[in-house]
Amino acid sequence: MREITLSKAVNEAIAEEMRRDPTVFLLGEDVAEAGTPFKVLSGLVEEFGTERVIDTPISEPGFVGLAVGAAMTGTRPIVDLMFGDFIFLVMDQLCNQAAKTHYMSGGKLNVPMVLRTNMGATRRSAAQHSQSLHALVAHIPGLKVAMPSSAYEAKGLMKTAIRDNNPVVIFEDKLMYQDKAPVPEEEYLIPFGVANIKREGTDITLIATSSMVQVAEKAAEILEKEGISAEVIDPRTIVPLDEETLLKSVRKTSRAIVIDEGHQSYGITGEIASRLTEKAFYHLDAPVMRMGAMDVPVPFSPALEDVTVPTPEGVAANARKLCGGELIHAA
Amino acid sequence: MREITLSKAVNEAIAEEMRRDPTVFLLGEDVAEAGTPFKVLSGLVEEFGTERVIDTPISEPGFVGLAVGAAMTGTRPIVDLMFGDFIFLVMDQLCNQAAKTHYMSGGKLNVPMVLRTNMGATRRSAAQHSQSLHALVAHIPGLKVAMPSSAYEAKGLMKTAIRDNNPVVIFEDKLMYQDKAPVPEEEYLIPFGVANIKREGTDITLIATSSMVQVAEKAAEILEKEGISAEVIDPRTIVPLDEETLLKSVRKTSRAIVIDEGHQSYGITGEIASRLTEKAFYHLDAPVMRMGAMDVPVPFSPALEDVTVPTPEGVAANARKLCGGELIHAA
Amino acid sequence: MSKTNTEDYLRMYTQMVRIRAFEDNANQLYLSAKMPGLTHMYSGQEAVAVGICEALTPEDKITSTHRGHGHCVAKGANFREMFCELLGKEEGYCRGKGGSMHIADQGNGNLGANAIVGGSMGIATGAAMSAKMQKNGRVAVCFFGDGATAQGLWYEVMNMAALWGLPVIYACENNGYSEYTKTEEIAAGSITARAEAFGIESFEVDGQDVLAVNQLTQKLVERCRKGEGPFFMNLKTYRYHGHHVGDINRDYYRAKDEEAEWKTTRDPITNFGKWLESEKIVTTDELVEINEKIRKEAEDAVAYALDAKYPDVSEVDMHVYAA
């Protein structure tokens, strides 16, 4: 199968959906001629014109608001939010308006919009351009949240998001834009709420989101050499969350680590670990472990930044302890 | 001891600190003559004047931004955010600016400000005036988060918050403003990160925040009649979190329910439950249970709204199951 | 003034009276503790909602505010579904999920009342954007108060509306107050100049004069449909009640005399009624009859709504996500 970059996969998904449905359009800063600073959208304005690929002023709350109104009235906007850190600026329009409109109207109004943005540290971009803020939106009922872990997921999830009748937030890892993966030429969609077992294993389950899937896979390789068989699962969407697939795995392996690049405290790892613990408690040999990013603003210095996020070695070390029966924190 | 309302307690705390420290000032919509819609700040403008009790335009991001700058340059602003739901509007100034300034400046700049706002449903205020959004700010390193559960806590935590050199967010439950509790005449402060054992017990630990402490206490009364002894603990601040006190209790009782009025999914219950599970796993007889608000926008209709939040009966029912050895979700 | 528009005039009069009657009943429901939550009365501002909405078709969109009953009635809503919504009943426009602050007759182009001050400014502008993209000739009107002009969002969306020539009309209901504060104390410079600075053609209008409002709106709507939008209207008006129903003792921020003055000399309904009589468009008896009929309609709707059933508790987690 051909291999394409995550960037190209997103571009294809949007182009295909824009061809299919004339009500789909793109909105954001420097999305047209520039194709975004990451060049993810290059070429789209040439095909679809400036009426459907629209450069906005630097007004994040404003253009997200516009998207909500446009979505309520017959179109399907895709909003490009240049950095995930800017989501703080648009929370009101996203969480007080987009997320609640369908419910508050008793089901009469829909907001079929996509907010695509990014996440991911270690790019030396410091505290305001490196955050992974998916936990915030996952907490708000009415929003769906997708976290593609490769070009394949990026394309399939984006297409599903565009066709969804609800506001969907997609977090792409900006470190992965140039990563290639096999992506079929033929059309496909990836349904929301269906986790992907990236690698089968029997001793421990590694549940990982976005780029942490690669980290988990590398950890699994390390562990394999030591005779530990790790199962790697990518939930793909955290809202809705495919609990069943995760539970099935954990019931089989009896041990799990949840790995995510958001800050660990009050982030998504606690939720996933809790759901597993609640429903598979008596299958567990050890508490479900969590590895999130450190609870610090992301530092600029390379000497500091790299230690803030989970690494394959760190995951492998923890897996080793869990499988070796070491009772990590447990008193 | 005299009893005063939570509203009065907050008022006293602020007045005392404003008397003590001339750099403390208040900022927000209708805080002066009107004393806020909840009348919590009544009388302060009369004592401190309009130079220190300042009515703002309806510009939440703007006046939170002003507070950040004022806090960086020698004053201690207390920002009044009329409804907790408006925190979505100020997330950038709070989370990208206030929370990160100390860190990004390598410790050179401080942001000693307090954001006081509220939470709590069942006031028939519908989806945009009823949210409990403390999980969002608890996720952001650099912010401290306090959740007073009575007039006593409201006063002591507010005074500590005002003296803290970091941005602190305080969530008051708007349903509790008229609730009275014993509050000493003498000055006292409640340190952050110290949980309060509201009621001792041996069979199960009920960890509850804000108004859910009352719910837990009522549940404990119900349970007592049935011979189940529940310990009720109020963490008082969720950042920092007093893990030790919670762990000690759970190690003793072997069972716990975490009760909170934020949405359950990706909220604070998952974090607290996970920390307990990680560190007291082998003491647990059953998974730590969680009871948050339903994952729905808060509905207006009384017929619907009341079922969205935990109740004493609901808590008691779950505690009964846990203590009776029923393996609720566990497969 | 042409007198061939009798029907239009009567409809405007009727709609204003309907709003007043709706609010009087809502206020009563609240005061008698039959209505849950809290609500903000539109009384006094009727000429704004009616003057504007009468210039729109049901396909044109509006966005509304926390003080939204008036817009909802003016855009064509029925009393029954409205009172049901206010009481949290299943037959309400939002199945009881929205209540007073989110009331909307969505079928008539009302995109919803909003409890976030200024929160719908983007939505209205986005509705105009999608109208332009879909070339369906629709116009969007964004209602908001003078206090809402302090929200940064307005400047962001005005900029985009102006850049892209969107068919949106920003209608500022300038009632002089933001909650318990005179807006002049919290608004620097000139609100109208702020819109003009974005190159937006702006108008100051007497918001108590339903004909003035209507005639201006008709012109602007037509120009919007031709691609000449956006526009800004600064409509001077007044709210008769407190900021919300519980805001009773308001001497500390608003003089009783001022209230009396507006009510006695500038009431939009009284004055329009007088004009209709003086122009011999209607007789006093006809006006009384209209008022009487509406009073009855409102009472019936209240009774109906009080009796109507609440949504089943199973509805609580319906409508979180659309299918």
Add this chain to the structure above:
Amino acid sequence: MSKTNTEDYLRMYTQMVRIRAFEDNANQLYLSAKMPGLTHMYSGQEAVAVGICEALTPEDKITSTHRGHGHCVAKGANFREMFCELLGKEEGYCRGKGGSMHIADQGNGNLGANAIVGGSMGIATGAAMSAKMQKNGRVAVCFFGDGATAQGLWYEVMNMAALWGLPVIYACENNGYSEYTKTEEIAAGSITARAEAFGIESFEVDGQDVLAVNQLTQKLVERCRKGEGPFFMNLKTYRYHGHHVGDINRDYYRAKDEEAEWKTTRDPITNFGKWLESEKIVTTDELVEINEKIRKEAEDAVAYALDAKYPDVSEVDMHVYAA
């Protein structure tokens, strides 16, 4: 033009050259892959930062932007600590935690560069508010770009600054571009009129003329100290490099000719140097000497910073909370 200010003129010239030298070295560090992350060059805009900051005392505050090296130098920072910061070293002004986008010499009143466009508008206004409350006579200058005027926050804080007469100067560095877009394509109406609509006295200035900038700022600072603020300055200027260091092929949004034109005819350093010579304030040799000295200073600082050590990894969770 008085010639008694030789010392001031030379300092302004020197500071502009220092900024240019700093940026040339930073650019080199980036291109040779010795500098982590990305950075935005200030070259071309030197007269703005220097003209303004020379009118301030170290106690006066500024807030800076993603394009912040120039402000930092102009407010009095040293090269060593700045290069250390750019390279993430322990001796950097922020102990390596901030980097290019958060660089600040806090001790000289710089409240920080900001990676959120417009993100510091509230901070600067708040600094002015606290100056007013503390009656310490300090002034705050808020630097931001033309693109940042699209952020709603600006309108919110201008309103409050105007209402309360705060000693803040909003300095818009109007370099004509927002990233890869001409700002005129994304800004409707008039930026200056937007500030004026809030009743803020506003000025349009040639941002390439350091004396014009400095003289106006001196006046406004003095008036701020007397309680006559706030003010707005719209400073026409130009950035020489791409939006960020990696923005090399920019023909699609900006003509080479335009760049050449600004660089050859409107360079703030060249032109000021020529003027200093023509007014016989300095000789050519003296200018060469100044440039040479600064070149050396910058190179030394770069060498120092390259050798300096990284913060210990234990610092990663220091400074999350203040004691």
